[in-house]
Amino acid sequence: MRDTEFKKIAIIGAGESGTGAALLGKHLGLDVYLSDAGKVSEKYASKLRNAQIDFEEGRHDLDRILAADVVIKSPGVPDKAPVVKKALVAGKKVISEIEFASLYTHKPIVAITGTNGKTTTTSLTGHIFLKGGVKTGIGGNIGKSFAELVIDDHLYEAYVLEVSSFQLDGCYTFAPDVAILTNITPDHLDRYDYKFENYIASKFRITQAQREDQVFVYCADDPVTVTYMPKFLIRARKIPFSAQVEPEEGAYLVKEIEFIVKIKNMETMVIKEFKLKGTHNAYNSMAAAIAARIHEIRQEKIKEAFSDFEGVEHRLEHAGTIGGIDFINDSKATNVNSVLYALGSIKRPIVWIAGGVDKGNDYSALHPLVKERVKAIVCLGKDNSKLLDEFTGMVNVIADTHSMEQAVKTAYSLASKGDVVLLSPACASFDLFENYEDRGNQFKYWVRQL
Structure with missing residues (x-):
């Protein structure tokens, strides 16, 4: 300390x-x-x-x-x-609690931020570290706070932390050994004077205090990250991951369920048959694998961890099947880009439950997928006027509801056998719920009551 x-x-x-x-x-x-x-x-x-x-x-x-x-x-x-x-x-x-806690530990830190994917990447990275025999404190913006973990600093050999932009705003000397930036899309703009550039700068704070002997892992396919990287002083060694190009050093996707990790002076590693499906999860998996290789976790332990990782609660979580209708809990999708991933990953007709506290959302990116895949929208919130204005006329049915019970029952009545009812709100939860976990848990509860 x-x-x-x-x-x-x-x-x-x-x-x-x-x-x-x-x-x-x-x-x-x-x-x-x-x-x-x-x-x-x-x-x-x-x-x-x-x-x-x-x-x-x-x-x-x-x-x-x-x-x-x-x-x-x-x-x-x-x-x-x-x-x-x-x-x-x-x-x-x-300062933030992350900054405060970092002053009282010398243990290696992997810190993960980004608009989407940070919880899955954090959980997966922590899972790999534990599987690799590293006594790891996993927390930050999920689970226990970093500060409470540091109370038991003697129990841990490393920390894997999810770090939000709000936490990074109060960081000045916080310098993780591996910083991961999954992607950047507009989010929380109500907290950033509705200026996307302010939010971008907040995300890049994860690398501001890093040294040359530390690592910054980023998505080479994310246009915002790549465009803005030159505008910030990044001293750390930069290692990309990509589904489109093969970098000299980093990770790249070979096909949907296979990627390769190349780190200088280390044996090339091939990961096949990882459980998490979809390109967005391939990105999360590549970032986690890079962090694990940098920490010199054995290849067989990394592969074993990929084979048995079950995913994250409230993120495209199967909540039950009733009358041939699948219910998917994606309560953690609190921004438009998360919903884009969710809608894009489901190939069957969708009854979409959305709404809550709007954070200055621009829903236009969702229009093509909504027209193509969504048969009905169930709005859930105290004030659904923005969603109603945006999507009325785009789908056959759009309903206005103000409780989870009402939303689930309405969605069920609008769905047919073979459809998917998707809770993917695109909004914060604080109008009707304590947090996104409470919203997701209530969704699962009312599905069970059908």
Whole structure:
């Protein structure tokens, strides 16, 4: 662990990230104060009380926050929040929990970001590392926070982390040994002044502090990544993956279920028959394989991990078959590009459940697939007006629903034997649900009730 100048920390937001930072701070013997403008859920409140951490809810005590040496901002708190602005005006350093936790470990880190595929790539990479005998802490934007993992730093030999743009916005010295950028498509533009360039810059922060002896893994087929790479100073060794070209070093797809990994000074590896289907999952698999090879995990262990990896919950997850109708839970698809993957991967007629909190979406990219494959759309949200305006007249039936029970029953009534009911919302979940997991779990529950 490193010595830092921090003796007193203030944390804004009491979700997984903020609570993890508080617990790590307490573990390190720091003076910890946590503040949340809303109500702290009992799950996290009990953790804070058990650790005897001072916290407040329903308000921000600015004097106490500004008395800290550093302010740690949870990813759900926007930079425009008044309390964040006041901290910055007062000259306080505002960092993310990822940045904070990284100060207290020297273990190798694989960090994965991107608009789509980061959860699958993180889960798969972690699975390969564990299969390869590496004691691995897997978390970040999924599962446990990085900070809470670091409390048990002695138990781990490496970390595999999913890192969101919101977390990267508060990173300055975070330098993962392997940084993976899966792709960049418009998302979360409501948090970036509706400027795509701001969101792109946020994603590239994953490599900003990397050194020459570290690795930056990227998709050579992603036009945004390739176009913007020259605009950023990238010191790390660049290793691409591609389904279209064979790079000198990196990974490339030979056919749908086979790819090759070439790393300098290492034996070439061929991966066949990996479980995850679709080109998007081939990309995820190639990125994970590069990280595993860089970490010198044995080939047979990597191949074994690919053969038994079951995929990620809420990502194109089969939720049941009722009356010959397949129900697919893709609740994690919170942006247009994720839905594009989902619609493109299903060859049968689709009843599509979509909606939630729109993040400034442009749905035009979906039009061809919707016209070709979607027989009905079930809108699910408090306000479905944008979806209704966008797609009315494009499909035979479009329905307006305001609960998961109503959406599932409506979709079932519109589907026929051989069809697929696809929950792939393209939107955030916070209007009707706690998060995308809650939305996906409710979908699976109501499917079981049919």
